Amino acid sequence: MDKQPSLPPADLVLPLLLLGGIALASLAAPLLAPYDPNQIHMAARLQGPSATHWLGTDTLGRDLFSRTLYGGRLSLMLALAATFLSMLLGLVLGSLAGYFNGWPDQLITTLTNIFQGLPGTSFMVAIAGIMGPGFHSLLLGLVITSWAGFTRIVRAEVMHLKEEPFIEGIRCLGASHAHILFRHILPHLLGNTVVLFTTRAGRTVQAIAALSFLGLGLQPPAPDWSVMISDARMYYRSSPHLILVPGVCIFVLLLSINLMGDALRNLADRRSQEVWKE
Amino acid sequence: SPAAPAAANEPAGTPAAESTAPAVAEANTPVDPDAEIVLAGRRNLAPGERDAYYCSSILFVWEPLVSQDSNASPIPGLAEDWEMSEDGHQWTFHLRQGVTFHDGTPFDADAVLANFERMGGEVKTSSFYPLHVDTHYPNLQEVLKVDDHTVQLVFSQPAPTQLYNMVNFGSAMYSPHNFSEDGYFNGLAQGTGPFRLVENVLDEYLVLERNEDYYGEKAVANTIRIRVIPDVDTRFAAMKAEEIMGVLDLSAITPALAEELVKDERFGLSSTKSTMIRFLIPNGTTFPFDDVRMRQAASLIIDRETFVNELHHGFGTPTTNILNYSTPFYHDIPVAYDPEKAKALAAEVLGDQRMPITFYVNGGEPLQKTEAELLSVWFSEIGLDATIQVMEWTAVREEMKAGTHHLARAQQGLSNSEAATIFRRFMLPDGDQNVGYRLGYDNPRVNELMAAVDGELNLDRRHAIYQEIQEISAEEQPIIPLFNDVTLLVFNKKLANYDAQVYGLDLPAIGWAE
Amino acid sequence: MTASSHFHTKEPIQPVMTPEAATDAHGEAATDPPHLTLDALAVDFHLATGPVRAVNGASLTFHHGTIHGIVGESGCGKSVLGLSLLGLLPPYAAVTGRIHYRGQNLLQCRERDFRRLRGRSIGLIPQSPQDSLNPVVPLGRQLLDALWHHALPRSEKQSLLCRLLNQLGFSSPASLMQAYAFQLSGGMQQRVLAAMGVAADPAWILADEPTKGLDQISKEQTVQLLKTVTAQSRRGLIVITHDLPMAAALCDQVSVMYAGEMLETGPHTLTTPCHPYTRGLLASLPEKGFQPMAGKPPALGTRFTGCAFSSRCPAAMARCQTQKPPESRPKDAPRQKVRCFLYA
Amino acid sequence: MLEARALSKGYATGLWRSSVTPVFSDVSLHLVPGKTLGLVGPSGCGKSTLARVLLRLIPPDQGSLWFDGREITHLSGKSLLFFRRRVQFLSQHPHTFFNPAYTMKHSLLEALRLLGDGSPAATFNQLTAEASLAPLLEQMQLRPALLSRYPHQLSGGELQRLALCRALLPQPRVLILDEATSMLDVSVQSQILHLLKDLQVQRQLAYLFISHDHEVVRWMSDEVMSMSSTGSASLVALV
């Protein structure tokens, strides 16, 4: 299969570059930013892009470029952490539930049903109300509202895989449940999981943005793209750059996450594409 | 949905139909003066049967006994004339004659009595102001019918400022047949106003029709539909698309969007004073704001000019006075901005320490967070490092009750123009806001002055007392006022006489422009 | 007419007439009989571990209206050869040479043309039955799918299938049509596949081990069916099998494949074997002594210069190692074509 | 050694699992070390099902299973795993018996790796394990290069032989062969069968040999059992 005519990971290069760029810019923000992102300069507010302020300034005269550099940090971290945690939970619980019939399945399914029925946004706001707003309650809210979805998908997938004849083959060898789960079922899930991860990470970014839209996102004055967008809503008609800059950033972030998912799936699906190709 | 078909069956009246109609009319065909006018607000202006008032006063459906003019002074409403007894214990009201409610019931002393009877009993809740006889008519003993068109209120204590309490929401009059057993409503509100409410679909729209039997000057517009559009941006878009001809009610449009809209020649803007004052709540029960010098420092460091001009596009008047500028008792006190003095005062309190403080703002109000960011930069100059926490208003209030805040952002509307209400609530030790917001404010002089007010019948002397209290408030800053708000409205120039008022809009005056 | 009413009708089926079949039926006169001719067909798989040449320059003509058997060593490239006729090899397989069919070279077909060919002109009975049935689609639907290009009312298609299944020994075809693959035993799956391949009534049927795992009776039924189909409507049939007695009984021609090459082809291959490999094969039959040949076949990647079988050949000569034997016709069996220096 | 007493099995069928279709009933058999029991019967009579029941892959409806004098009908947990390692299975469908995501080498070595599972004494050594594969492949007439391929890249016969390899690797004591040679050419078939016979003698293996080829069954078996399509089984003499 060396002469693989299917897409080489070339389609992985662009998203990787983009994501890497975003991550790098966020990390190196203190070095790159020409101004303190929170420095207010009322005389220079709502300016368009210029030589002094490359991307212009916001309502309080803060340098948009500097804020943009810093703005990816929290969203990105939050999205990754929340998705990772809920996926971990989903993988563990989902495969347990899918593989073992009986009470583990029943218990986990009941729990997923309960938690998945919770309306996401409202519930997150409620959690923020109970725990106080901030990174932690957002994280908790995101995990609580998304683990169940993962679990459900993983469970369905595992139940499906369990019926494959090759699993019977492996059982004949006297393989333990753990072996079957970890060596045969989970690896099969991995491709899908990675794709799910990217999809979910994208959606988490969106969820954070939606919360910010309601004015309940991350706490100021920390610059954050989604918060910047919701702040800019007041002004976007007169100063479109206010919403465009963070908007484009979020868009590019989401796009690269999604492209990444696509590319990863292409990798994972090599085999099927081998057969189905004309 | 119960509402949708109703709207859909009404060919001329659907908003969709409306949206195209003006576009057609643009080609200089004269507008039918009776065509429906569609406006929009942020919330239900007529929350309905379970609201103590059914609808807001700005719809001109019901009328009060005592109304107010543009300077917020009491003027005759359904009561043509009144007098107070020498001792201030009795108020006699002469009712306007020949007035009927929309349901045909005549307006007379019996109707007034029925309304007063309804005000007794339990507190009736409302999204505007709670309704209870004790809040609007403290110490009321009796309501007497003198004759068919004269009513007398008897108080156990002198009530010289009672008139102010009765303004607008304080003396709303409905048809006596309008009430359900529990004191709420049994159907659409039946008032006496220039408009009658003919349809009310909660959360969607309501329809007003001109009251042809109105005793006074009749409304210009034949029908007005007022839609509920919660999102300000959508209201803006609807304005642009000419789906609606104007906006009304509180926060009808933000200054930035208003300015943006009037760049388009089709639209106009109207603004006037509002009863709303926006301020900071310092937690006066803990360090550092329990020290008056810290509050003064915080107030002095705020550059209110910049604040209003930059963030609110100049729509508002900077103030340090606790009293809103819409009341006749308002005393204009120059606004001080003195960073040096502020720093000095703060240094006296804090020494060379810096103090972390928690600053709560309401996430539901779009600008509050930006305001807070700006304010916290200024506060950092006087040694206060603010952590801004954005929450819903109810949560903010809860936090304040628990006293976890150092600062919070709030606002207060003045339901009637009687200044004492505000002083009482904010500045007396047992005032509800003083307690609820943890202002911790207790000034013997203010207590003394307020005690004197209660028996004071002489208006001039009241004025003097009020002035002194206002000066004290500006000096000691129990709350830290930021600015007096304006009522800001935008409208399509196809409408004429779209004038903002202290509380709303002169709805009966608006009509299609020639 | 319900399917079950056909239970015991044992009359042979009347395969549907495709336009192609119709012309063929009338037409000895058909100018271009749809023979299938392989010309130096070679299939290479390019694997990470090195190339694999599964078919190595096979040249052969399958004559229409006859039954052609392919036997040979397991793993010698029979299935790959079959799949290459249908263009169903994975994309990393490189197919060279030519396959002539009706005046065109199939190897130059695009996927779309191949799709027209599949099912209508060349049908397949795949080798692995469990793998080849869709697990979540009822068998009836899959069987009907095979008939998709026939313009028949659904009920007629159904009754046709019922008769077919009946002939293959299923006593209640109707309930079988509602069943799913996993509910069947291996042999039943095998027979369902056979029915599927035959039902479409293509000009050519490629049956890859259609009788494996079948008991004697079912095997006979299946063979009978294949025979009837070819005989009655003059279809062409290519049978890949390991069942030498069955091949001998069924086929008009039998080719022996070894390591990707055709060693011997002819009508008497299994009765009067010429090539040493064929003889060895027959000798391994249980009834013929059950003696396996010694040694093992060469790796398919390597290009051997001589005869592929030379390393195991009891009659190997010196030039067998170095030269490829040409195709020759033994004198005592002139209808056989053999690649062996014994007959050169 | 492996003994079945009065086994019955039926599949729940029909829409909504309403009815049970019996497959076989009251089947008893005894697999003895060093001996082969042949099993013949028409297609669909329940041979493969019997095999799966014997392997405890599906539970019997009635009857009991015994292994080395211990009842194993309701065995579970570790002991079931150990039982399974002693009794190996060669499926009728080698195509679907391997995980399509793994190379053959992985799948084969897994059989060895699993042996170590649960018994700390046995440690798995990749090198020795790979080395132990080589002679077996040789005997099966398979080239080692095949090991780096995936199941879908192999011919039917190759797969069948690799499946046999996998079944032999754990050094089982009982081998259940379901159509073990159906995809092999006669030469390889006879080679494999000879190999099986040799192994049987060497390791005192017990075979259950399921096939439709009566010649082969006769050649392989010491005793032959015939199942009828009604699901009863009896010992027969093949002629």
Place this chain on the structure above:
Amino acid sequence: MGLYVWRRLLALVPVLVGISIIAFALGVLAPGDPAEIALNRSGLYTPTPEQIAQVRSELGLDRPLVVQYGHWFQNLLRGDLGTSYTNGRPVAGELLRRLPLTLQLAGSAFMLTCFSGLFFGTLAVVFHREWPDRLINLMVNLLLSFPGFWLALLLILVLAENRSLLPTSGTGTLAHFVMPTLTLSAATSAIAIRLTRASLLQEMGKPYMLAARAKGLHRFRLVATNALPNALPPVMALLGNYLGGILGGSVVIESIFALPGIGSYAIEAIFTRDYPALQGYVLITGTFYVLVMLLVDLLSVMLNPRVRLGGASSHG
């Protein structure tokens, strides 16, 4: 299967109880004294401690939590979800009044999602690696990368504000639903397309697809009738999930488009800490979700013959 359905229905009970517990807990855990909030809706009136105490005992807030829950649950079973703090109306009535609109919106968005997910997903596989596939992929990626409320604002800006093609907001005609439906289904449609495509591609690699291709089936038929049934379960799970969550997902959309459904009710409830309303909302969305998922589960069981017909191997 009949038994199976009963078992599934029975399994709903703990789920519903769980949801009710969470809803109840929401009210208990959340800061704020319900009695006080109830008394002081407008925030302009400070109730006396006696009044609060009286209301507390009226609302049963002075009793142990378990008793409170029991009481609350009893009311719940009678369809009484309490009265809203903000407008004094019964929550159940209010939700019922608003539900049809949200269901309408959800229904149309769901149908759009189903249709576009399956149709474009299938199309992408039929034309794998050809321009329709690439185009669909591009569309999917764009839609997925575009935050939902942006789309709403953009649509309003372009279609309503500048062009007056559609009404900006409100209800009434079908046209009013176009933009909300589009925004509500955009992201999920994209995900559904993606998943359908991926799932189908995976199926296309299975050996039995080779056999199906050997029948010479047309590409579309091959994908739609042979691969789709196998590829459906994950897609169905996603769609069911979406339908279940859609009631909770319309929060922002409803407020932007001024649609008085239960989503905008929830938003009001959130901002005013109107816990009875929020509880009612959580209950109703939770229950709806559970019912939808039950349906989806039953459907996918029906679609999976192995589970339905008992081919499933039991684990020993």
